[in-house]
Amino acid sequence: MSRNVTDQNFIPFALPDISNAEIEQVLECLKSGWLTTGPKAAVFETRFAEVVGARHAIAVNSCTAAMHLGLEAMGIGAGRQVVTSVFTFTASAEVIRYLNADPYFIDIDHDTMNMNPSHLEHALEKSSRVDAVIPVHFAGHACEMADILDICSQKSVRVLEDAAHAFPTTYRGHMVGSIGDATAFSFYATKTLAVGEGGMLTTDDDALAERCRIMRLHGISRDVFNRYQSEQPAWFYEVVAPGFKYNLPEIAAAIGLAQLDRRDELARRRQAIAMRYNEALGILPLVLPTPRSAGDQHAWHLYVIRLDPEHAPIGRDDFIAGMSERGIGTSVHFIPLHRQPYWRDRYELSPEQFPVAERTFQHCVSLPIYSAMSDDDISRVIDAAIALLG
Numbered sequence: 547m548s549r550n551v552t553d554q555n556f557i558p559f560a561l562p563d564i565s566n567a568e569i570e571q572v573l574e575c576l577k578s579g580w581l582t583t584g585p586k587a588a589v590f591e592t593r594f595a596e597v598v599g600a601r602h603a604i605a606v607n608s609c610t611a612a613m614h615l616g617l618e619a620m621g622i623g624a625g626r627q628v629v630t631s632v633f634t635f636t637a638s639a640e641v642i643r644y645l646n647a648d649p650y651f652i653d654i655d656h657d658t659m660n661m662n663p664s665h666l667e668h669a670l671e672k673s674s675r676v677d678a679v680i681p682v683h684f685a686g687h688a689c690e691m692a693d694i695l696d697i698c699s700q701k702s703v704r705v706l707e708d709a710a711h712a713f714p715t716t717y718r719g720h721m722v723g724s725i726g727d728a729t730a731f732s733f734y735a736t737k738t739l740a741v742g743e744g745g746m747l748t749t750d751d752d753a754l755a756e757r758c759r760i761m762r763l764h765g766i767s768r769d770v771f772n773r774y775q776s777e778q779p780a781w782f783y784e785v786v787a788p789g790f791k792y793n794l795p796e797i798a799a800a801i802g803l804a805q806l807d808r809r810d811e812l813a814r815r816r817q818a819i820a821m822r823y824n825e826a827l828g829i830l831p832l833v834l835p836t837p838r839s840a841g842d843q844h845a846w847h848l849y850v851i852r853l854d855p856e857h858a859p860i861g862r863d864d865f866i867a868g869m870s871e872r873g874i875g876t877s878v879h880f881i882p883l884h885r886q887p888y889w890r891d892r893y894e895l896s897p898e899q900f901p902v903a904e905r906t907f908q909h910c911v912s913l914p915i916y917s918a919m920s921d922d923d924i925s926r927v928i929d930a931a932i933a934l935l936g
């Protein structure tokens with residue numbers, strides 16, 4: 547795979563995996579003259595729905611857009627609350643504010659770094675304003691969905707999954723995308739299926755899908771592609787709501803089609819990298835990612851280690867600096883939202899309210915993991931980590 551970074555020896559933290567198949571798809575799209583959402587986007591939706599086992603897949607230009615549409619279609623509005631994990635990217639919470647509702651942040655489970663279902667249960671007991679929950683499948687490891695669905699169904703609370711990290715991920719044999727009321731995926735440049743900017747909302751709920759399709763494109767009752775196919779005159783359309791401009795460009799859909807075809811190859815490579823890290827790093831003073839239960843698939847969007855503060859010779863920040871000196875990019879997922887000024891100040895959040903997320907943040911580092919990594923790259927990451935921590 548080509549590597550467009552200036553320093554040939556630098557191992558970046560993440561890199562897309564673009565083969566000739568993606569390039570061919572994009573050329574085909576450009577030559578066709580159809581640049582906005584069109585026939586390739588329609589096929590991408592159909593195939594994606596088949597792969598995850600959902601009735602509907604709605605292509606949009608980001609996961610953030612997918613979550614916004616999903617919550618809007620669920621009727622989330624001013625004065626209501628949506629529960630989400632404090633250990634996530636700001637997008638999972640900002641979409642709640644788009645609708646003038648308030649996030650109800652909860653702490654994570656120590657092992658999986660996913661939403662802790664007992665905190666969810668507690669939140670639903672404490673507040674009667676909660677209409678929905680956004681579980682975030684951290685790193686590509688599915689949340690405890692049986693518990694979450696059980697708790698939510700008792701209180702008629704809707705479940706919108708943030709699956710930005712979770713393609714392809716399974717939970718007890720079911721693909722993420724076919725589990726909650728709706729699921730939002732990201733095809734951002736660093737994600738496991740990368741088109742640059744893009745996303746998908748999947749659901750089995752016909753009414754929810756219909757509302758999202760309308761709101762995705764200006765609140766128009768039929769999208770442009772259908773307009774040219776239906777019986778009515780091509781110029782006719784109706785605006786039924788003040789919608790958004792969230793449709794997926796056709797070039798992005800073209801890349802997505804090729805990436806979707808390659809999903810098993812890409813997932814196997816990430817899995818193999820994770821296994822090599824697991825085998826080599828277990829001797830170091832750190833906590834490795836929690837294994838999936840037998841038979842279930844982890845998408846390995848991220849490989850997150852946590853340094854053991856009692857035994858590691860250096861702290862997290864020095865480890866990151868040391869890796870960088872050795873030509874290796876790393877990252878931190880996540881700076882929890884209780885540390886971000888907007889969320890901290892608006893909701894008076896403090897680290898004491900989220901002890902597990904806070905402690906995880908202090909010691910976590912994400913190592914490079916992407917399908918375009920060579921075996922040599924993996925060895926270099928391992929050797930550097932051993933040099934710093936061994």
Ligand SMILES: *Cc1c(COP(=O)(O)O)cnc(C)c1O
Pocket residue numbers: 607608609610611634635637638682708710711731732733734744745
């Ligand atoms: C990347 C990410 C998003 C946002 O995805 P976009 O497609 O960039 O909108 C949302 N949630 C999480 C957890 C993410 O990592």
